[in-house]
Amino acid sequence: MTQLTLARAINAGLRRAMEEDPKVLVMGEDVGKLGGVFRVTDGLQKDFGEDRVIDTPLAESGIVGTAIGLALRGFRPVCEIQFDGFVFPAADQIITQLAKMPMRSLGAIRLPIVVRIPCGGGIGAVEHHSESPEAYFTHTAGLRVVACANPVDAYTMLQQAIRSDDPVIFFEPKRRYWEKAEVDLEMDLAAAMPFDRASVVRQGSDVTLLAYGPMVKTALEAAVAAEEDGRSVEVIDLRTLSPLDTATIFDSVRKTGRCVVAHEAPVYSGLGGEIAARVTEACFYHLEAPVLRVGGFSTPYPPSRLEEHYLPDLDRVLDAVDRTFAY
Amino acid sequence: MTVDASRGADAPPELVQLLTPEGELVEHPDYEFDLTAEDVKSLYRDLVLVRRVDLEAVALQRQGELGIWASLLGQEAAQIGSGRALTEQDMAFPTYREHGVAWCRGVDPVKLLGLFRGVNHGGWDPAEHNFHLYTIVIGSQTLHATGYAMGIQRDGAEAATIVYFGDGATSQGDVNESFIWASVFNAPVVFFCQNNQWAISEPLEKQSRIPLYRRASGFGFPGVRVDGNDVFACLAVTKKALQAAREGQGPTLIEAFTYRMGAHTTSDDPTRYRLETELEAWKLKDPIERVKAYLFKNELADQEFFDRIEAEAAELGKSVRTRCLEMPDPDPMEMFEHVYAHPHVLLAEERAQFADYLAGFEEEVA
Ligand SMILES: Cc1ncc(C[n+]2csc(CCOP(=O)(O)OP(=O)(O)O)c2C)c(N)n1
Ligand SMILES: [Mg+2]
Numbered sequence: 001m002t003q004l005t006l007a008r009a010i011n012a013g014l015r016r017a018m019e020e021d022p023k024v025l026v027m028g029e030d031v032g033k034l035g036g037v038f039r040v041t042d043g044l045q046k047d048f049g050e051d052r053v054i055d056t057p058l059a060e061s062g063i064v065g066t067a068i069g070l071a072l073r074g075f076r077p078v079c080e081i082q083f084d085g086f087v088f089p090a091a092d093q094i095i096t097q098l099a100k101m102p103m104r105s106l107g108a109i110r111l112p113i114v115v116r117i118p119c120g121g122g123i124g125a126v127e128h129h130s131e132s133p134e135a136y137f138t139h140t141a142g143l144r145v146v147a148c149a150n151p152v153d154a155y156t157m158l159q160q161a162i163r164s165d166d167p168v169i170f171f172e173p174k175r176r177y178w179e180k181a182e183v184d185l186e187m188d189l190a191a192a193m194p195f196d197r198a199s200v201v202r203q204g205s206d207v208t209l210l211a212y213g214p215m216v217k218t219a220l221e222a223a224v225a226a227e228e229d230g231r232s233v234e235v236i237d238l239r240t241l242s243p244l245d246t247a248t249i250f251d252s253v254r255k256t257g258r259c260v261v262a263h264e265a266p267v268y269s270g271l272g273g274e275i276a277a278r279v280t281e282a283c284f285y286h287l288e289a290p291v292l293r294v295g296g297f298s299t300p301y302p303p304s305r306l307e308e309h310y311l312p313d314l315d316r317v318l319d320a321v322d323r324t325f326a327y
Numbered sequence: 328m329t330v331d332a333s334r335g336a337d338a339p340p341e342l343v344q345l346l347t348p349e350g351e352l353v354e355h356p357d358y359e360f361d362l363t364a365e366d367v368k369s370l371y372r373d374l375v376l377v378r379r380v381d382l383e384a385v386a387l388q389r390q391g392e393l394g395i396w397a398s399l400l401g402q403e404a405a406q407i408g409s410g411r412a413l414t415e416q417d418m419a420f421p422t423y424r425e426h427g428v429a430w431c432r433g434v435d436p437v438k439l440l441g442l443f444r445g446v447n448h449g450g451w452d453p454a455e456h457n458f459h460l461y462t463i464v465i466g467s468q469t470l471h472a473t474g475y476a477m478g479i480q481r482d483g484a485e486a487a488t489i490v491y492f493g494d495g496a497t498s499q500g501d502v503n504e505s506f507i508w509a510s511v512f513n514a515p516v517v518f519f520c521q522n523n524q525w526a527i528s529e530p531l532e533k534q535s536r537i538p539l540y541r542r543a544s545g546f547g548f549p550g551v552r553v554d555g556n557d558v559f560a561c562l563a564v565t566k567k568a569l570q571a572a573r574e575g576q577g578p579t580l581i582e583a584f585t586y587r588m589g590a591h592t593t594s595d596d597p598t599r600y601r602l603e604t605e606l607e608a609w610k611l612k613d614p615i616e617r618v619k620a621y622l623f624k625n626e627l628a629d630q631e632f633f634d635r636i637e638a639e640a641a642e643l644g645k646s647v648r649t650r651c652l653e654m655p656d657p658d659p660m661e662m663f664e665h666v667y668a669h670p671h672v673l674l675a676e677e678r679a680q681f682a683d684y685l686a687g688f689e690e691e692v693a
Contacts, residue, residue, distance in 0.1 A: 033600040034528035057498035057534050058465055058526050086464065089500065124394045126423075127448045128463050268673060297677050302662045304394055304445030309659040309681075319684065 001184050007040050007177040009151035012185055013158035014078065018048050021076060024162060027054040027063060028080030037082055038118060038177055060090035067113050068097055076112045076162060084119045085128025098167045099142030110165040120214040120264050121311055122175035124304040131301055132265035137169045138242040145242040146195055147171040149216035151181040153239060160195040173214035198245035204234030207258035207324055210249065210275060212238040215262045222317040233321060241271060250282050257288040258324040262312050267295040289327035294320045341552050342584060345559040348612045350620025358563040364627040370558050371618045372636050373407045377427040378615065379640035380436045383647045388593040392651055393443040397424045401588030404614030405521050407431060408561025409489065412569055416486035420459045420472040425491050432458040437650045446657050466492060466499030473505045476514035487515040487572035495526025498534045506546040515572035518580040521555060523587035528600035540582035548578045555585030556614040
């Protein structure tokens with residue numbers, strides 16, 4: 001076991017994937033000498049060379065577009081998008097090409113590409129550096145979309161994503177990059193939980209609280225606080241956003257009868273809406289209250305001095321938990 | 328003479344220069360030096376003052392008063408030279424580093440701090456000084472500038488647009504598309520690329536195999552490389568390009584060959600990717616020192632003048648600091664303002680809910 005931050009865990013995951021498969025490449029802006037702006041790729045270029053750890057021109061469409069070409073030639077590129085807000089120049093390649101090409105080829109083409117995106121707010125950054133664009137991608141068939149929330153998952157899920165023959169949009173919770181945990185670097189990946197499964201990270205009986213990425217920690221803190229009020233909150237880390245692991249979600253909601261979904265992204269047209277609809281359909285007779293959503297507002301992500309108000313915090317999550325008991 | 332041997336063996340040959348790093352004037356067949364002593368002194372003043380504002384902003388960031396700052400250190404001449412070439416009717420589209428251009432447009436430096444302090448996302452009216460909002464998404468603004476120029480064209484106005492971007496930005500699709508649009512529509516836009524040699528940690532070779540100004544020829548308009556640390560040359564070259572644009576001769580690409588003397592931003596650590604010796608070499612080409620040398624050598628300014636500018640700079644720094652600290656945190660409800668021009672039911676509902684939610688805390692306290 002090794003104590004690693006989430007950022008170092010991703011670094012270790014990339015390193016192991018590159019050691020095991022010479023076709024794995026890392027590409028992005030400043031990923032080489034600098035090791036990325038968050039140092040996630042620190043040292044990789046030194047050890048694997050400039051042909052495998054590629055400092056790309058400053059063009060996101062180019063990063064994903066050439067990754068597609070590399071994948072057609074048998075490589076497994078892992079693209080780094082420097083910040084969430086800068087994935088949009090690549091959106092065309094991701095949505096019109098990456099997501100659809102395999103199906104158009106009747107399965108002849110596989111595009112094992114991972115697009116890593118540091119996401120979410122809470123680091124006091126300027127605009128375009130704090131966004132949660134996952135719903136744009138979960139709305140696109142052909143992509144798998146996952147979000148890790150802790151160093152262990154960061155390590156395993158990234159490697160699983162790289163091994164996947166499907167394109168994966170891999171969200172990393174940037175405000176949790178410095179959180180630490182014990183990671184078993186020798187772990188058998190085949191024995192680890194598959195990356196398309198949600199994980200019950202805290203057992204509870206009164207209400208199910210669903211979160212992913214940076215909000216998992218907040219959800220766990222909310223569960224601890226709720227316990228003091230005598231409420232037993234079950235917390236599920238969704239991990240996979242597309243597809244959703246509905247079986248795990250439904251099992252929990254049928255047990256608790258209440259459900260709250262929390263994400264940083266705006267509530268409106270967010271993932272919470274999809275989850276609420278599915279839970280309502282599948283668990284209708286078990287529900288004691290409507291599924292409630294907590295998330296960002298229908299405003300652009302605000303300047304950093306206001307982000308604490310925009311981001312759902314412990315109080316807003318607890319407020320929603322409380323409201324599920326008011327029905 | 329286009330080339331100054333003093334720039335060293337690796338000097339790019341096609342560089343327009345009017346003032347050497349030693350403060351000597353050089354002749355150029357296409358660009359005339361036509362500045363009075365007063366003009367030069369006023370350029371010098373601008374250079375010194377914007378460097379002071381920049382220094383203060385870096386200090387404010389270090390003290391936690393700004394979240395981040397993108398320093399213009401080393402790029403003062405490129406910005407003041409090009410900025411001073413603009414007429415009031417011309418429109419400028421900046422990146423996030425154009426503090427010197429903002430100064431030339433008459434934007435209060437404190438206004439620039441809002442975005443970096445995190446109290447707003449820009450917060451000035453671009454029409455007030457014909458200076459657009461800072462743009463952080465690399466390259467986007469080149470298309471806006473081109474469209475704006477197409478508007479000027481359709482209005483039959485006697486004006487041009489200038490758009491700023493970096494060496495790294497030249498790789499973006501948007502920038503290349505803007506070159507095409509400007510060319511096809513003969514738009515009155517000047518593309519002002521500050522090649523400061525670095526895009527965060529990536530040197531120019533990661534973006535281009537040819538000097539950037541030569542890209543223009545493939546798009547069908549002229550490209551010029553100017554010594555970006557020479558304020559006289561930057562002024563002359565930009566003036567001419569803007570005039571050509573206003574007269575219907577279409578776009579020009581100007582590559583201001585300069586150097587980012589500081590970190591990319593206050594969050595960056597350049598020791599990880601570049602050598603200190605590179606910085607030392609560029610310090611010898613400092614944009615301010617050469618103007619000072621010119622003024623001294625030609626006895627156009629005395630010590631009293633330099634002291635006076637220093638004092639003014641100190642005063643400005645102090646004022647920027649004080650007013651930065653006085654900048655209030657925005658009220659949380661401001662989040663919901665200015666998102667739409669017309670009433671919006673969803674937003675109104677969320678605003679009301681959030682107001683209730685906040686009021687709940689006040690009741691608890693009370
Ligand atoms: C579309 C986009 N991708 C990535 C970034 C992150 N980023 C900010 S500045 C920068 C480098 C810009 O280099 P250059 O264009 O040379 O301008 P400079 O900062 O050197 O003035 C990068 C990659 C961004 N802001 N926008
Ligand atoms: Mg640059």
